[in-house]
Amino acid sequence: MRTIRRLIYREVLLSVLFVTVGFLALFFFFDFVDELGSVSRGSSSYQLTQALVYVSLMIPSHLYELLPIAVLIGTIFVMARLAQSSEYTILRTSGLGPWRAMRTLLLLGLLFTMLTFAAGDYLAPIADRTAQLLKARLEGRISIGQTGAWLKERQPFNTYNVNVNSLTPEGDMQNVRIFEANARGFLVSVTRATKAHFSEGAWILEDVERSEFSMPGTDHAKVDRSKLERLRWPTEITPEMVSVALLQPEKMSTIDLFQYIRHLEQNSQTSQRYEIEFWRKVFYPLSCMVMVVLALPFAYLHFRSGGIAAYVFGGVLIGISFFLLNNVFGYIGNLRNWWPWLTSAAPGMIYTAMSLFAFGFLVLRR
Numbered sequence: 230m231r232t233i234r235r236l237i238y239r240e241v242l243l244s245v246l247f248v249t250v251g252f253l254a255l256f257f258f259f260d261f262v263d264e265l266g267s268v269s270r271g272s273s274s275y276q277l278t279q280a281l282v283y284v285s286l287m288i289p290s291h292l293y294e295l296l297p298i299a300v301l302i303g304t305i306f307v308m309a310r311l312a313q314s315s316e317y318t319i320l321r322t323s324g325l326g327p328w329r330a331m332r333t334l335l336l337l338g339l340l341f342t343m344l345t346f347a348a349g350d351y352l353a354p355i356a357d358r359t360a361q362l363l364k365a366r367l368e369g370r371i372s373i374g375q376t377g378a379w380l381k382e383r384q385p386f387n388t389y390n391v392n393v394n395s396l397t398p399e400g401d402m403q404n405v406r407i408f409e410a411n412a413r414g415f416l417v418s419v420t421r422a423t424k425a426h427f428s429e430g431a432w433i434l435e436d437v438e439r440s441e442f443s444m445p446g447t448d449h450a451k452v453d454r455s456k457l458e459r460l461r462w463p464t465e466i467t468p469e470m471v472s473v474a475l476l477q478p479e480k481m482s483t484i485d486l487f488q489y490i491r492h493l494e495q496n497s498q499t500s501q502r503y504e505i506e507f508w509r510k511v512f513y514p515l516s517c518m519v520m521v522v523l524a525l526p527f528a529y530l531h532f533r534s535g536g537i538a539a540y541v542f543g544g545v546l547i548g549i550s551f552f553l554l555n556n557v558f559g560y561i562g563n564l565r566n567w568w569p570w571l572t573s574a575a576p577g578m579i580y581t582a583m584s585l586f587a588f589g590f591l592v593l594r595r
Contacts, residue, residue, distance in 0.1 A: 233325055234333055237307070241337055241521075245303035249292070252299060256291045260284040279363065286360035290480065293349035297516040298548035300341050304334070304524035305544035309537045317528045327525075331588070334525055338518035345514035350482050357480040377404070380466055381496045387411055389464070393471055401426045402471065405434060407462065416442055420460070427468045434460040466492075483510045502563050508573035509559065516551065516577050523547070523584035526591040551580055 311317035377394035394404035407420040422434035493500040562572025
């Protein structure tokens with residue numbers, strides 16, 4: 230059995246590697262063509278070499294997204310080719326039963342699961358953050374949308390809503406606005422700062438314009454305006470929270486997502502979108518094990534000469550449908566306020582049911 234496992238593992242690993250490299254090369258080309266527009270605008274700082282580095286830093290994110298699909302296509306190709314050449318029939322007569330074949334592929338799927346988790350939780354966040362810093366050095370800032378990041382913090386007496394428009398490559402904040410409200414919800418003060426940076430347990434605001442409202446919520450409210458060169462604002466909002474708020478949830482690590490979700494819940498903010506992404510980070514790597522089981526029934530089909538291409542193309546369609554279904558469930562779950570863990574696990578559960586049905590019908594029944 231060790232020889233049989235070595236044969237299957239070698240063939241599947243080489244096939245998955247070939248499919249992965251092909252997909253990554255295709256996405257690298259698309260991303261590079263997309264970046265050529267920025268290079269051709271005549272920017273003196275953003276040259277062709279910077280575009281190549283930026284596109285290369287996006288490879289780990291694509292690897293995380295494409296690896297389950299590549300595992301499915303590569304495993305289907307190997308299983309179908311072994312069946313077409315009657316090699317799998319010989320393996321069956323040598324003692325490779327259906328359950329033993331499934332265990333063999335599940336062990337290989339576990340390896341791909343760990344690789345996918347490492348790519349999505351370690352390589353991709355670091356590479357994406359490095360890519361954004363590279364773009365920030367060329368464009369001067371890191372931002373998302375037109376209003377930047379919004380954060381909220383409850384302190385013992387008042388509530389603060391904070392808006393950070395962008396971050397500099399050095400980690401300083403630009404165009405900061407702090408809205409302070411009392412326990413009754415009335416606006417107490419508005420603080421605007423051109424620039425701010427982090428200190429121990431506080432933000433140091435620079436070039437500050439502050440408006441304070443005396444007796445808010447009454448007809449006799451007064452506004453006191455002042456300008457300050459520097460103001461220290463005590464807060465528990467850390468640099469990581471600001472950078473997390475400026476990044477897309479799917480590009481965060483699992484730990485960053487968990488910490489940010491806790492911060493949102495402590496300040497009575499909705500965390501549905503981030504919870505869905507958190508659970509997707511948990512369940513998405515496990516889809517590699519589902520894919521290898523889904524590919525196993527292809528070894529029990531009867532192929533005519535040249536008919537393997539149609540089955541490989543079917544594997545491509547199945548992989549694309551899984552990717553689309555995973556995204557669709559995320560959007561619908563966020564809109565309909567479904568349970569985050571169920572929203573993230575549903576695509577994998579559907580394809581697990583499909584793989585077990587195919588295994589039972591095409592393998593065990595025959």
